[in-house]
Each structure stands twice: as structure tokens, then as C-alpha cells.
Amino acid sequence: xxxxxxxxxxxxxxxxxxxxxxxxxxxxxxxxxxxxxxxxxxxxxxxxxxxxxxxxxxxxxxxxxxxxxxxxxxxxxxxxxxxxxxxxxxxxxxxxxxxxxxxxxxxxxxxxxxxxxxxxxxxxxxxxxxxxxxxxxxxxxxxxxxxxxxxxxxxxxxxxxxxxxxxxxxxxxxxxxxxxxxxxxxxxxxxxxxxxxxxxxxxxxxxxxxxxxxxxxxxxxxxxxxxxxxxxxxxxxxxxxxxxxxxxxxxxxxxxxxxxxxxxxxxxxxxxxxxxxxxxxxxxxxxxxxxxxxxxxxxxxxxxxxxxxxxxxxxxxxxxxxxxxxxxxxxxxxxxxxxxxxxxxxxxxxxxxxxxxxxxxxxxxxxxxxxxxxxxxxxxxxxxxxxxxxxxxxxxxxxxxxxxxxxxxxx
Numbered sequence: 485x486x487x488x489x490x491x492x493x494x495x496x497x498x499x500x501x502x503x504x505x506x507x508x509x510x511x512x513x514x515x516x517x518x519x520x521x522x523x524x525x526x527x528x529x530x531x532x533x534x535x536x537x538x539x540x541x542x543x544x545x546x547x548x549x550x551x552x553x554x555x556x557x558x559x560x561x562x563x564x565x566x567x568x569x570x571x572x573x574x575x576x577x578x579x580x581x582x583x584x585x586x587x588x589x590x591x592x593x594x595x596x597x598x599x600x601x602x603x604x605x606x607x608x609x610x611x612x613x614x615x616x617x618x619x620x621x622x623x624x625x626x627x628x629x630x631x632x633x634x635x636x637x638x639x640x641x642x643x644x645x646x647x648x649x650x651x652x653x654x655x656x657x658x659x660x661x662x663x664x665x666x667x668x669x670x671x672x673x674x675x676x677x678x679x680x681x682x683x684x685x686x687x688x689x690x691x692x693x694x695x696x697x698x699x700x701x702x703x704x705x706x707x708x709x710x711x712x713x714x715x716x717x718x719x720x721x722x723x724x725x726x727x728x729x730x731x732x733x734x735x736x737x738x739x740x741x742x743x744x745x746x747x748x749x750x751x752x753x754x755x756x757x758x759x760x761x762x763x764x765x766x767x768x769x770x771x772x773x774x775x776x777x778x779x780x781x782x783x784x785x786x787x788x789x790x791x792x793x794x795x796x797x798x799x800x801x802x803x804x805x806x807x808x809x810x811x812x813x814x815x816x817x818x819x820x821x822x823x824x825x826x827x828x829x830x831x832x833x834x835x836x837x838x839x840x841x842x843x844x845x846x847x848x849x850x851x852x853x854x855x856x857x858x859x860x861x862x863x864x865x866x867x868x869x870x871x872x873x874x875x876x877x878x879x880x881x882x883x884x885x886x887x888x889x890x891x892x893x894x895x
Contacts, residue, residue, distance in 0.1 A: 489799075495557035498542075502575075503564045505539060510568035517570070520703050530574040531607055541576050541605065544585060549605050555805035559747055559798050566751025569704075576607040578705070580649055583740045584611045584658055587675075587733055591725035600656060600677055612654035614645040614711055615734055622867045624660075624731060625669050629713055631661035631676065639663075639676060639723070641684070641716040649861075650705035652690055655680055659713065660730045673730035677722040684716025695857065696850040742815060742862045743801065746822035749858060750794050752851060753829035757787050759846060760833040774836075783832050790825045797821065800891070813875050813889055816868040823858035823865070830855060 491499070513530060517523045534540060542561045544550025553561060565571035572578040581604060588601040603609040620626030629643025641661050651657065656679060663674040678685055690707035701707055725733050761784070767774040774780055797818040804811040834841035834848045841848050859865050872889070879889035886892075 491556075491560065495553075495560055498551070498553065498557055499560040499564060501537070502539065502542075502561045505534065505537070505574075506564050506567050506571050509533065510570040510574055513570055514568060517700065519700070523700060523703055527570070527573060530570060531576065534574050539575050541582075541585070543577065543582060544589070544605065548589065548601075556799070556802040559743070559802040562744055562747035563750045563754075563795075563798070566748030567755045571751075572748070573704070576605075579744055580613045581611050582744060584613060586740060587658070587724070591729070591733060593721070595721060596677060596724065604656075609655035610650060610653050610705055611656040611658065612648050612651040612705075612709075614648040614651070614657050614659045614713075616647045617644060618646045622864050624734060625672070627660065627662065627673070629659070629661040631663045631674060631718070633663075633720070634717070637720055639718045639720060641676065641713050641718060643713050645709075645711035645713065647691065647708040648711050649708050651687055651709035651711060652702040652707045653705035657685060658724065659685070659716075659718075660734060661713075663727050663730075667728055670731045671728040673734075674727045675724045675730040675733055676718045677724055678716065678718055682716065684714055686712045686714070688712050693857070695854045696844075742819040743798070745858060745862065746794070746798060746818055749822045749826035749855070750791065750798065752855070753787070753791055753794070753826045756830045756833040756848060756851065757784070757791065759848065760784070760787075760836045763837050763840070780836065783836065787829045787832050790828060794818075794822055794825050813872065814891070816872050819862065820859075820865045820868050820872075823855075826855050826858060827852075 509530060513526050516526050531540075538551065541548075541550035542553045543558045544552070546552035562572075562577070565575065565577060572582075585601065585604050588597060588604070592601055600611075604611060615624060615627065617627045617629065619628060627643075629641060629645065631639045631641045634640050639661075641659060643661065645659070648657070656677060659676050659678050660673050661676065662672050664672050666672075688710045690702050690709050693708065695701075695706075697706065761775075764775040764780055764784075765773070769777075797814070801811050801814050801818060804814065830848060830851050834852060837846060837848065840846060843849065876886045876889040880886045
């Protein structure tokens with residue numbers, strides 16, 4: 485019996501519909517976005533059209549207004565949305581909102597779902613996630629922001645946050661803070677829902693990065709903010725998931741975020757390779773077509789190989805998610821691989837465009853400065869490799885082979 489790689493008809497149809505949507509609506513609409521007013525107008529128009537076509541929050545169950553797609557169909561859709569920066573936004577599927585919506589669906593109280601989740605589902609509000617701190621970096625258990633209960637009605641938070649993505653565009657913030665320093669390391673932290681603006685949650689600045697940014701970057705939620713949290717009073721009813729559950733909920737939401745980044749990386753890499761192919765097939769050098777050069781063909785072949793591997797990784801992870809299987813090892817491996825893959829493909833596309841690729845006349849240069857972050861966000865390469873390597877050794881010690889930690893369960 486052969487292994488079946490055929491995509492179910494329903495999933496294939498929704499992927500084609502979203503692909504058409506991105507190419508017919510989102511990519512052309514980018515030309516009309518020039519300032520805050522035009523961004524809002526264009527996004528409102530896209531979202532109205534999308535909802536009319538049944539395209540809204542692919543990953544959210546139908547009973548909550550989404551498309552109710554499973555992991556496989558959602559992966560296929562996300563691999564299309566990443567071709568345009570308006571793609572995910574148009575379907576209210578953008579990060580970090582998407583992972584927070586999933587967290588609220590799973591852990592929110594009826595009150596929290598009514599007050600905070602509903603406007604997120606409707607696309608009326610944005611939310612950011614404040615976990616990272618300068619002193620802690622990739623070690624989330626090293627955060628020092630505190631939450632002290634003031635009687636039975638409120639918590640008072642104090643500390644600082646670093647790289648709170650989309651804070652400048654957010655109406656809500658999920659803030660993780662230490663509630664019990666004496667508890668086991670992974671049970672010391674809790675998560676709170678904070679309504680913004682709030683005098684106790686102050687955006688000190690949007691941190692300048694190497695990414696090519698403009699005023700629209702922060703309006704759209706592309707910025708990364710440094711936050712001062714000072715005597716921030718949060719009602720006890722805004723505690724999400726119960727005391728001591730912040731770290732576990734955070735890891736769950738980050739797992740989805742890593743996959744979403746990877747899916748969008750595949751879409752960006754594919755579009756970059758398409759741009760490269762269009763350029764080399766219309767370019768002549770030294771009396772011959774550029775695409776006939778063996779060196780150029782080798783460069784295209786390497787990119788094609790990496791994209792192929794990337795897609796197989798994501799499809800396997802989606803399969804494991806559909807079956808409810810443990811996918812942590814594969815997720816960590818894929819997170820690192822996909823971040824390097826997109827960097828390599830975009831860099832190759834720039835090289836094949838020559839000076840044109842280095843200019844801002846194509847989107848490649850801006851993409852290149854942006855995707856460097858993929859090797860840092862949601863855990864740097866080294867942390868994921870450390871965990872992956874430990875699991876390889878553990879598999880050998882337990883079974884006498886490393887295969888189980890290297891995709892061996894495929895067979």
C-alpha cells in the first residue's frame with residue numbers, strides 16, 4: 485500500500501481559493517496603501533470582501549466565526565497568505581493575534597471570551613503579547629516582572645518588557661508576570677489580560693531594528709516595543725488560565741507561532757523564487773539568456789530543493805497535529821530549518837537580480853532585512869538546536885537508535 489500524499493479535495497479547493505484571493509486582491513491592494521488612512525480603508529475593504537467569500541480566521545472553529553480548518557488545510561492556506569503582507573491581515577489571521585485567540589479559546593473564562601475574545605474574532609481589536617524581557621532573553625523562566633495580589637480583586641504588576649511585537653497597534657495586551665517565586669520554576673508565572681491604553685503599561689519606544697521600516701510598519705503592528713510596567717492594576721477576573729499556568733500557555737501559543745512563521749516563510753520564499761525565475765528568463769548577458777547559465781540553474785536547483793524539504797516538513801507536522809501526535813521535536817527542527825531556508829532563497833533571488841535586487845525597486849531587499857529576525861523570534865536557533873540535540877541523545881539512550889528523533893517514526 486502506497487503512502488498517500490493526496491490533499492483532500494476540500495482542502496485543495498480552499499487553498500486554491502485563498503491563492504486566488506492573495507493574487508487577485510491582496511498583492512494589487514498593496515499599491516494603494518500609502519498612509520494610516522489608506523491602510524485602514526484598504527484593510528476594511530479587503531476584510532469585507534473576504535468575509536463575504538467565507539474567508540475569515542482559517543484556524544478558528546466555525547462556531548466562533550472562523551473557517552474551522554484542521555491543521556493540514558490551515559497549513560496550506562497559511563503557505564499562500566504569506567505571499568502578501570496584507571494576506572494574513574485580510575483574513576484576520578495575523579500574528580501575534582492568532583496564537584492569542586487560540587489561547588483565549590482554550591483557557592478563557594466565559595467573561596473573558598465575551599469581553600476580550602469576541603472583538604478579536606470580529607477583527608475589531610488587536611492584541612500583543614508581552615513576555616520577553618531584556619534580562620531573560622530566550623529563557624522565559626528568567627523574567628522578573630512581578631504580579632502581587634492586592635486583596636481579592638486586583639493584581640499589581642511591575643517590571644519591564646522587551647520586544648512586545650504589535651504593541652503599538654494593540655488594544656489589548658497579554659502580560660506574563662511572576663506570581664509565586666517559590667513555586668517550581670515552570671509554575672511561577674501567570675498571564676494577565678490588560679486593556680490598552682493604560683497608564684501602568686507605557687510604551688517607551690518602538691525598538692529600531694535592521695528591518696526596513698516606515699511609518700506604516702508600526703501602524704500595521706510590525707513594530708517591537710519596549711514597555712515599562714509600573715503599578716499596573718489588573719482585575720483578578722483578567723487572570724487567564726489560573727495562577728501558575730502562564731509558562732505552559734505561553735509555550736503552547738509559541739508552538740503555533742513558530743509554525744505560522746514557517747508557513748509564511750514558505751510563501752515568501754516561493755514568491756522570491758518566482759521573481760528570480762521571471763528575471764532570469766527575461767535577461768540576457770554576454771550574448772545569451774541568463775537562465776541558460778549552469779551556475780544560475782544550480783542556484784535555482786538549491787532553492788527548489790530547500791522549498792521541497794520545507795513543504796514536506798510542514799505537511800508532516802500538520803499530519804501529526806491532525807492525529808494528535810507529539811510534534812515538539814519536528815516543530816523545533818522545522819523552526820530552525822525554515823528560518824534559514826527563507827533567508828537563503830531570498831538572498832539567492834537578490835543575487836540573481838544583481839544590482840536591481842539590492843535596490844528597493846523590488847520587494848526583495850525589504851524582505852531580506854525582515855527575515856533575519858526569523859532566526860531569533862520565538863526562540864533563537866541555538867536554543868532549539870540544544871533541545872533537538874538533547875532529544876536525539878535521549879532517543880538513543882532509550883531505544884538504541886536516534887531514528888525516533890530524526891523523523892524515523894515516518895516509517
